[in-house]
Amino acid sequence: MFHSVFQIFKIGIGPSSSHTMGPMTAALEFRARVKEAAEQPKSDLKAPLRLVCRLMGSLAFTGKGHASDRAVCLGLLGFEPDNADPEPTQAQLAQLAERKSLELPEVGFVAFDPETDIEFDMDETDLAHPNTLSFELRNPDGLVFLKETYCSIGGGFVVTESDVKDGALCALPKQESGVPYHFNSMSELLALCAKEKLSIVEITRHNELALQEKDDFESQLTRLVTTMERCVERGLHSEGQLPGGLKVERRAAKIFRRLGEEKLSNTTRPHMANDWMCAYAMAVNEENAAGNQVVTAPTNGAAGIIPAVMRFYCEHIETGTVPMVKRHDYLLVAGTVGSIIKQRASISGAEVGCQGEVGSASAMAAAGLCAVLGGSNEQIENAAEIALEHHLGLTCDPIRGLVQVPCIERNAFGAIKAVSAASLAMHGDGQHIMPLDNCIEAMRQTGLEMSSKYKETSQGGLAVNLPEC
Ligand code: SF4
Known part of the structure; x- marks a missing residue:
């Protein structure tokens, strides 16, 4: 195996790679997933919709202190960890808090109140990973149109729940093929x-x-x-x-x-x-x-x-x-x-x-x-x-x-x-x-x-x- 050093060192924002950068990346990925789903020919992903995010495990217990909720909002707004300048992020977060809705690509504005639509679920214990979070897009009747669950596995890396195998400590960053030297230890x-x-x-x-x-x-x-x-x-x-x-x-x-x-x-x-x-x-x-x-x-x-x-x-x-x-x-x-x-x-x-x-x-x-x-x-x-x-x-x-x-x-x-x-x-x-x-x-x-x-x-x-x- 060989993993590039650029997978280990990443520019981002504080305070936590697993609790801030990971959730931000997961939110960005979900945003991309929504776009992909909305572009399908028979897609029924159309407003009015409500977006809900659930933070579980360690993300629920210490997510407030690590600003995981703020990170989720930034990712859903389309900010990337290495490009989140303080001024525009603050302005857009303030706007989101006031409007209680955000615009998703190909879908339009969906209801999302950071105060109530980000849940800190401390009761869920049956988790694939200690840092788990999910996103759901629901219609006004509560019917789920699109859902994904992610695990923030440290260092800002994020994988889907299905990627995490039972008992595995962590999923790995992308291995690079096409390099001259491979080593596992x-x-x-x-x-x-x-x-x-x-x-x-x-x-x-x-x-x-x-x-x-x-x-x-x-x-x-x-x-x-x-x-x-x-x-x-x-x-x-x-x-x-x-x-x-x-x-x-x-x-x-x-x-x-x-x-x-x-x-x-x-x-x-x-x-x-x-x-x-x-x-x-x-x-x-x-x-x-x-x-x-x-x-x-x-x-x-x-x-x-x-x-x-x-x-x-x-x-x-x-x-x-x-x-x-x-x-x-x-x-x-x-x-x-x-x-x-x-x-x-x-x-x-x-x-x-x-x-x-x-x-x-x-x-x-x-x-x-x-x-x-x-x-x-x-x-x-x-x-x-x-x-x-x-x-x-x-x-x-x-x-x-x-x-x-x-x-x-x-x-x-x-x-x-x-x-x-x-x-x-x-x-x-x-x-x-x-x-x-x-x-x-x-x-x-x-x-x-x-x-x-x-x-x-x-x-x-x-x-x-x-x-x-
Ligand atoms: S592992 Fe825990 S105690 Fe150590 S630096 Fe990270 S948050 Fe702090």
Whole structure:
């Protein structure tokens, strides 16, 4: 198999890839499905019709906090995750709330009141996937004309309910045929690298270039890099309270300012190296919590780690200007590790807990950093394994379903672990006891046995231990 890194890194909006981007994509798909059905010669899809959306499982429990309802509206209005500029989206959402109807292609205006036609169904338990949502187009008598049920499987990926097989942790992103190198695990990738005498980044680059023109490939990668960098920068200069009612104050800008002042006055203490990383990661996750543009890496909840480590590498490890190609290499290696984890286990907090989100992102960043530091293929594998291993068992328990506490700080620690893992791996020769593939399998098994209370339902852990104020 080979999955393009562009299936792992996607530009979108916060706060959650599975609870925001996934529902938005599902709504967009349903909109396209309606158009297709309405274009059929004998179609009876004609107004007056009513549209109803049902959010189930984890989407019902924490959908409000993750703005899943807003995301559904945006998708139904035709906005795509990587193109949802704040101003037009706000204007159209306000119009929808007022009109209580929206226009669907080939059908015309259908009744849709976001307040009452988006149901948070917490009772349905017989679900193909923890993040399930359905759309129905009904006539005035309640007769269903068109229905589809989708599962948001993490990282913004969406499949129909019928695509999800019993017991399968996740359906896979599109596999790419027509590439020169196929591998199903890190051990297969390492064997391939040894046989071909190529590095991991060379294998990935050869595969990607078999799928697209060099210019397109490079400009897509550069767009990911610059979107990540802009997101860090925005977060480092934004202050105030985050939305959602938890009264969480942004902290990244303040920390960043203080670090800058201490650096200028030569009072920097050694332990503060980590504080820079914290500021960078928290900047991204504060932007995500605010519903602004981020790159899923590999999810929104864990979006801060990969950009933070990249910025740390560019500003604190390398002394000169880091060429864009180095940042491309970093993302290519990180994306390759992410796609192996996604293929063999999961990157979804609703499926395996936070180990699948922050743990995966940390492993990806560790691998990417190790690669640009000149690590061998074996050291890269070792770096990813160290970072993932020390996130095993990590639960997902966001307070009030908001991607804020513990998520924002958790990204800071994911970044710190990633840098330490890369550094530790560079001290060795790549030989170690626990292979990455086995560690991924341990994560999959742990996730399967984890109570659903700790899988993005906000029914356990920190989410139920907030002191009353
Ligand atoms: S706790 Fe982890 S998995 Fe859960 S929402 Fe936060 S970052 Fe995502």
